Amino acid sequence: MRAAVVRNETVMTEPAVDAIVEVRGISKTYGSVEALREIDLDFPRGKLTSLLGPSGCGKTTLLKIIAGLIEADGGTVAVNGKKVSAPGPERAFVFQDFALLPWATVLRNVAFGLELRGTAKEERETTARRYIKDVGLAGFEDKYPHELSGGMRQRVGLARALCVDADVLLLDEPFSAVDEQNRRKFQEDLIRLRTNQNKTFIFVTHSIEEAVYISDRIVLLSPRPGRVSRIIEPQIDRSGDPDRIHRDRHYLDTVEEIWQGLKQYVE
Structure with missing residues (x-):
């Protein structure tokens, strides 16, 4: 199987089947810097979606808007069909710096x-x-x-x-501060937890390999101002030995496909 790619999700007007989070027209500007422009996205219930893109494309900003931690300049976020603009019990946030x-x-x-x-x-x-x-x-x-x-x-x-x-767990690069061995173990644990808990995960990462390894869907954002560039659904069998995935042809092909699209933005 090949990775399924959905292009131009911003033209969507109807929510995806059983979308738990619906983002419509979200824009955000910090002073003279336009971080996000007209983001339209649906996040399916019970799936793990990663936000991936070049540095400064607004991944964490979008995550925090969904969490209700910062306010958008335009657009709406709905969770379970209800518009939200502040933190709520249906969403939980895992911070990069632990925040214990x-x-x-x-x-x-x-x-x-x-x-x-x-x-x-x-x-x-x-x-x-x-x-x-x-x-x-x-x-x-x-x-x-x-x-x-x-x-x-x-x-x-x-x-x-x-x-x-909470129905939705929002994770902002939660594994960036740990060593590679722990990161691999966390990734395996996250796949297991998503399956066992049947929660919806929205995950910010800078790592292409991590996104492909753990995700049901990968949302690629364009360079600032962040917009939805494309959506990739890795067709990877995650049953059995986790180490096998890193040698899987579909995994390797998907990593390379994403890298070819992003490397032009790397300085």
């Missing part, structure tokens, strides 16, 4: 979102322990962030996002 509470244990960090919602202590800690185990940190519940490696702190951030049971 330094004075709180792993258990309390993971349960913090539920604590803010007023969930009873026993219930929130039971839920937190389940997700701590899911991300491979069982036994570290009573540790503090400064006692953990960078990779472990990122796992805490992911567990915290999963713990609040």
